[in-house]
Amino acid sequence: MGIVLAGLLVLLVLERFGWMLAVPREASMPWARVALAACLALPEVLYVIALWWIRRAMREIAAGQLFTPVVTLALQRVGLLMLVGAALGVLVLPSVSAALGAPPGHVIAYDVSKVVIGALGLALGIVGRLLRQAAAIQSELDGIF
Template sequence: MTLSVGLLVTWAGVIVPVITSLSGRMDGSSLMTPLVWTVSPFCYLFGVWSIGQAMGDLARGSMFTATVANALRRVGLALGLGGVFSVFVATNLLRFLEQMRGGYLHFDVAGMTLGMIGGALFLLGRVLDQAEAVQAELDEMI
């Protein structure tokens, strides 16, 4: 799934605009718009890929807590960065690149939700790391 959706995002956000720009139907400054909007989907796809990696590691017999904590941190970071980029960075970057007017915040409820969930997952991964350290310390006492 990650590969197929990644190819679609790459096709729509990178390859088609570059071909259109090279054919002369689009100027170079408007080429940046689709490239900027593809950053968030690539962050989200990295999160999905990280989940697949964690499932593979668990299937190969890796330690559950360490694997899940690492996956939660990576997925949380990917979702958080993608959400923050789509809500705050993309609109302001496009305002700068295209010299356009508009708001400083793209009120994207999905992006805001993904950003907040990403932050919560990242923090949950840290909590699992601390719980594993406490468990190891308790195991040493016994």
């Protein structure tokens, strides 16, 4: 799984910054374009980090540990990363892109897929919190019986 995540990061860097390979060495680097590409890649970086946390949670689940702190924390972090990445993509990045010299566009880039990713992230965070409470209840019941 680590190889897959490394491959995803390489593809992300090549997609966002591959144009830099075509800039002649004697030409000056358009730093506003580099900053714009870095800002636009931020939600995708958050999604790749979320995949890393999913990997950790799946490893625990495969070991038969359903209510461990690692699983609940991973679900909450994945949810938060997905929610923040989607919110950045919809609410923040259009204005930042315009400020960095991109052609004028929308103030809010309403994209259904990003809204769905944000909603799923919110749901995962809630499920993680519910699992943490269920683990606390289970340990309390184990102490009684």
